[in-house]
Amino acid sequence: MSVWSFLASLVPLDLLQGLAVTGKYLFTKKVTIQYPEEKKEPADRFRGMFGFSEERCIVCYSCAKACPIGIIHIASRLEEFEVDGKKKKRQVLQWYDIDVKRCMFCGLCEEACPTEPVAIWLTTKTYETVAYERNERLYFTKERLQNWDGVRPFPGVLTPREGQMPDDPKGEKGKK
Amino acid sequence: MASPITTFLLIPLVKIVVILTFILLTALYLSFFERKVQGYIQIRYGPNRVGPGGWLQAVADALKLFAKEDVTPTKAERFVFLLAPVLIVVPALVVFSVIPFGPTDTWRLTDINVGILFLLGVSSVGVYGIILGGWSSNNKYSLMGGLRSAAQLVSYEVPMGFAIVSVLLMANSLSLVRIVEAQKEAGVWYFVPGIVALYIYFVCGVAETNRNPFDLPEAEAELVAGFHTEYSGMSWAFFFLAEYANMIVVSSVATVLFFGGWLPPFPNLLAPLWASPVLAWIPPVFWFLLKVAGFLFLYLWMRATFPRYRFDQLMRIGWKVFIPVSLVNLMAIGLGVLLLGGAR
Numbered sequence: 001m002s003v004w005s006f007l008a009s010l011v012p013l014d015l016l017q018g019l020a021v022t023g024k025y026l027f028t029k030k031v032t033i034q035y036p037e038e039k040k041e042p043a044d045r046f047r048g049m050f051g052f053s054e055e056r057c058i059v060c061y062s063c064a065k066a067c068p069i070g071i072i073h074i075a076s077r078l079e080e081f082e083v084d085g086k087k088k089k090r091q092v093l094q095w096y097d098i099d100v101k102r103c104m105f106c107g108l109c110e111e112a113c114p115t116e117p118v119a120i121w122l123t124t125k126t127y128e129t130v131a132y133e134r135n136e137r138l139y140f141t142k143e144r145l146q147n148w149d150g151v152r153p154f155p156g157v158l159t160p161r162e163g164q165m166p167d168d169p170k171g172e173k174g175k176k
Numbered sequence: 177m178a179s180p181i182t183t184f185l186l187i188p189l190v191k192i193v194v195i196l197t198f199i200l201l202t203a204l205y206l207s208f209f210e211r212k213v214q215g216y217i218q219i220r221y222g223p224n225r226v227g228p229g230g231w232l233q234a235v236a237d238a239l240k241l242f243a244k245e246d247v248t249p250t251k252a253e254r255f256v257f258l259l260a261p262v263l264i265v266v267p268a269l270v271v272f273s274v275i276p277f278g279p280t281d282t283w284r285l286t287d288i289n290v291g292i293l294f295l296l297g298v299s300s301v302g303v304y305g306i307i308l309g310g311w312s313s314n315n316k317y318s319l320m321g322g323l324r325s326a327a328q329l330v331s332y333e334v335p336m337g338f339a340i341v342s343v344l345l346m347a348n349s350l351s352l353v354r355i356v357e358a359q360k361e362a363g364v365w366y367f368v369p370g371i372v373a374l375y376i377y378f379v380c381g382v383a384e385t386n387r388n389p390f391d392l393p394e395a396e397a398e399l400v401a402g403f404h405t406e407y408s409g410m411s412w413a414f415f416f417l418a419e420y421a422n423m424i425v426v427s428s429v430a431t432v433l434f435f436g437g438w439l440p441p442f443p444n445l446l447a448p449l450w451a452s453p454v455l456a457w458i459p460p461v462f463w464f465l466l467k468v469a470g471f472l473f474l475y476l477w478m479r480a481t482f483p484r485y486r487f488d489q490l491m492r493i494g495w496k497v498f499i500p501v502s503l504v505n506l507m508a509i510g511l512g513v514l515l516l517g518g519a520r
Contacts, residue, residue: 018482022481034224
């Protein structure tokens with residue numbers, strides 16, 4: 001054993017340096033976000049709970065086809081109505097159900113949606129969708145997709161029924 | 177006058193209960209503070225949900241351990257397996273009988289004239305708990321952990337002994353109370369002349385208590401949990417308790433030997449200040465506990481900082497570095513005592 005390594009073992013300057021580093025971090029500001037009290041605002045492209053607009057939906061079934069696991073269940077019927085004395089037919093949503101418990105939030109349904117702005121979107125910044133019972137509470141019908149019954153919206157975020165838009169979950173752009 | 181029953185039975189019993197309660201609570205909350213300190217060093221908060229500020233976390237942990245099932249492996253040596261936790265926890269608690277918390281007889285259980293010898297002797301018994309626990313579990317990891325711990329304790333007991341002897345030379349006594357009083361008379365705490373001895377003592381103390389960076393007996397990467405792999409519930413809690421109690425012992429002894437025990441800072445120089453009505457109400461035990469807390473914090477700080485030594489590095493430091501250095505240090509201090517006439 002050399003003299004140098006003997007001294008290095010006796011006076012471990014490297015370890016003291018380590019102590020200095022950890023001692024410094026003892027007093028730095030903590031990075032923890034105390035979740036239920038503090039919430040981190042998700043990024044704009046964060047994919048959370050579904051937003052759905054029945055008005056914009058044209059019942060094209062593209063989202064259901066795009067869904068890789070087939071959890072979007074749509075049924076529609078033809079409805080007749082009169083415009084300027086002419087009889088016309090239009091597809092009307094009967095069901096629009098999403099089995100959110102199996103959703104992987106890939107966002108392919110949103111990409112497939114042909115309307116502008118899209119009728120289904122995931123950029124809602126809302127992620128508190130927990131439920132005690134998954135089959136009932138995490139199966140969202142078209143009404144629940146719009147009024148978010150059982151979902152706690154991220155603070156400041158509107159529900160789709162209150163006028164949330166795909167690129168504007170807080171409804172701020174409408175105010176300006 | 178007080179009857180012999182009061183003097184020799186009642187008062188010591190009350191003191192024992194008080195000391196035991198205090199040590200158990202300290203050990204309990206030391207684990208809480210360990211998690212807190214580690215959390216703060218890792219830039220997070222640590223446990224802060226149970227009770228206000230997380231203060232009931234330690235109580236919750238204790239209740240959990242009480243409620244857990246105590247599993248004994250089928251192939252374990254049952255009697256020894258159950259004996260080992262007792263063997264490790266009893267010495268760890270018994271040593272507190274000689275530790276002086278304050279200047280008067282009220283603040284300590286006993287003052288025996290070979291206090292430090294008693295302390296070393298009793299605390300060495302603790303290694304039996306580790307070896308027997310490791311052996312009786314009938315588990316290779318436990319056995320390896322027990323063997324490592326035994327080797328570690330035997331190796332580091334030697335330089336630790338030399339470091340303590342250098343203090344005994346300066347104080348010219350084996351009694352812990354007398355050592356503190358000698359520091360007051362000398363006007364300087366022994367960490368000044370014995371800085372090397374303090375360093376060696378504390379590092380060896382860390383090794384003796386199997387704490388980071390010398391926690392090889394419990395190296396989870398290699399040995400699962402070392403000698404207490406097979407223990408659960410209350411018998412595991414005993415090992416846990418003994419580890420923390422031993423930390424408190426090492427810190428208390430370091431305080432007594434090197435930092436003047438219950439003495440306030442600069443007891444002679446600032447004597448008028450400490451006697452002034454503003455500061456006179458501070459009990460001496462406050463200074464003792466403050467110093468112990470400082471050492472305990474150093475333990476936790478090191479735990480959160482250092483990686484583990486390899487076993488051969490551990491042995492090399494013990495035998496090739498600390499033993500020669502502590503021997504030379506002992507000779508130097510002996511020479512100093514001889515020349516300066518410290519020894520009477």
